[in-house]
Every structure is written in C-alpha cells, then in structure tokens.
Amino acid sequence: MNLTPVVLPITNGTTFYNKYRLMRPIGRGSFGEVWLAQDQAVNHEYAIKVLNAGIGIDQRLREAQVGHAFSHNNLVRVHQADVATDGKVVIAMDYFPDGSITTLANPGNFLPLPIALRIIIDMLQGLEHLHLHNFFHNDVKPQNILRGPQGQAKLADYGIVGVSTNGAAVQPSSWYVLHAAPETVAGNGIEARTDVFQTGLTLFRLLVGLGTLEAKFSAIGGAAYADALANGSLITRADFPPFIPNAVCRAVMTSIDPNPTKRFQSSLDMRRALEKLSFSGHWTVDATGMLSGEDARNTYRFEHTSAAGSNASFAAFKTNKVSGRETRISQFTSKNLRGCLENRI
Secondary structure, eight states, X not given: OOOSOOOOOXXXXXXXXXXXXXXXXXXXXXXXXXXXXXXXXXTEEEEEEEEOSSSOHHHHHHHHHHHHHOXXXXXXXXXXXXXXXXXXXXXXXXXXXXXXXXXXXOTTSSXXXXXXHHHHHHHHHHHHHHHHTTEEOOOOOGGGEEEOTTSOEEEOOOTTOEEOSSSOOBOOSOOOGGGOOHHHHTTOOBOHHHXXXXXXXXXXXXXXXXXXXXXXXXXXXXXXXXXXXXXXXXXXXXXXXXXXXXXXXXHHHHHTOSSGGXXXXXXXXXXXXXXXXXXXXXXXXXXXXXXXXXXXXXXXXXXXXXXXXXXEEEEEEEEETTTOOEEEOGGGOEEEEOSOGGGGO
16 A cells, blocks of 8 residues: 555645635745635635645744744734645745735835835834744845735744744754855854844845845855955945935944944844934935935936037936926036046936
C-alpha cells in the first residue's frame, strides 16, 4: 500500500479543509504561495499563505504562532493555521486589497516625503510592540509593509522572526541579504537594533528609489555590498536627492550606522526622532515624469528648454493653491545657461 500523502493541487477553486476556497494568487516566493481565499463558513476574505514542505512543520507553524499572538493596529494578524494532508502548512491572515506600500511609489519609483515618514512611523509602532515581547522581525522591507483600511502601515511576514527569552540577541534562521545589519552578517545575531537598521534602509529606499539597493548590489556584488554596509560607505549624503532635508538624511544615516551603539537604540527612539522632523514642503514626480513641488501655499514646477549648441534655458513656476494663479519665479529663471544644467538644479 502506498502511504505517501497525495499532493494537493493549488489552483483557482482549490479548497482547504472544506473551508478556504482559493480565488486568485496574490504573491509567490521561495516559501510557497499567497492566495486570496474566501472563508465559506463565515463569508470572509483572507490572505492564505501556503508554505511548501522542506523544513520542519514546527518551524513553519512558528510564523503563524507569532502572527496570532498579537493584535495591534500596525501588525498583520494571523487568524488560523493548519497542516494539509500532503504536509503543506496553510496560514490564514488578514487580507488588505490595497497591497503593499510599494504601490504608492510615483513614476520616479520613490514616495513623497510625508507619505514615506508616515509609513515608517506607523510601522515602527508595530515593531515596538514586537520588541516589547522580545520578538525581532528580521525582515523589514517595503514589500512587507501593507496598507491597512484606514491607510495605516501594517508590518507583515513573520517567517524569519527571532524569538528571545530576555531581549538579548538571537541567531536567525536566515536573513534578507540587502538589509542585513553588519553584526548579523558577522554572526552576532539579530536584536532590536538590527530591526532599526533594516528600518533605516527601508526608509532610504522609500525616499530615494525602491530599486536603489538592488542596483548597488548588482553593480558591486554581494561581498563588496556587505563590506560597504559594514564600513558605512554604501550610503552617503550624496545618494539622497537634494530636496530631501538634511535632518531626514541624518535620521536615516543614524539608523544605519554600522556601529549598533551609535544607532537609535530602539524602535521607540527612532519613531520619536522622526515625529520631531519638520519641513516646509516636498517634491515628487508627476505622471509626465517631471519633478513637482508642494508646500502649504503653492505647487511648483520647472521647464528646461534646450537652445543652440550646449546652451539651455531654465524657468521655474509656482501656482497658488487657492487662486490657481501661476507665476514665474524670476530668481530661479535663467537663459543661455552653459554646461550641464542638471548639476545646477
């Protein structure tokens, strides 16, 4: 007699436990798949994560146990988990139709400053709750921050969470290479300050470009990337656009200092520092691919016109939000400029 469990197919219409009917895939990775599913018993939609076999069932169930242990406005809640007959672990979580915060990126692939800061402040509150109970998330990145029904940021994915008995560092099962703190790579484990480090890199990507770190990694390779993070040379002030305020840049650089004692010492410290930041306006990229600015009273745009030879003209404009009247900003308007205009902006 063949006692090998029958492998259950995973497709639209597949039903687990005569309850969760899979509707469509919404995510995929080395761990398995995530599906939107209908709970036919209570007529409610959940995100169902189906974890492949390959590691022990207890280890795969730990993600569900962590996600079920807390009820917090900035953490994704896990409602139920079970083991299918073929060994797959099936986890039912909150479903958020707006997806991750990466959907908020503008055509320049970054998020406007106020939105980015609000997201990180929200997410840090979720981290605070985890750290209070000696859990270290260990996988903070833009894709793992979801958009809640009130627009709040919700930290998701507890697959490689570290659990400590007393808040001391613990060894992780694995880590996300792009965001790994130097001490983690060196074998010293994960703790609250490694989550702060990952949060700083996440904020950097939101402000500068979601693909910026991937590009650096591809350009210099894994070993050089890890070395640059360890010696603090991977990211400098020059990597930030000039319209990001210095105080914001300093907050990011503090959070990713290679020396853990020089970082924010907790998620609470980082959140309080970000909440104190103030700025008069911000810039984004509009649907045409042009930079556009905004403050309390006006919106801003500029025009770059090529002229004969290497000459060019540059004109800046502001539009009053109340009257809708646009005027030229003379002190930032010039004609017959020579050389590289981009270096003058």
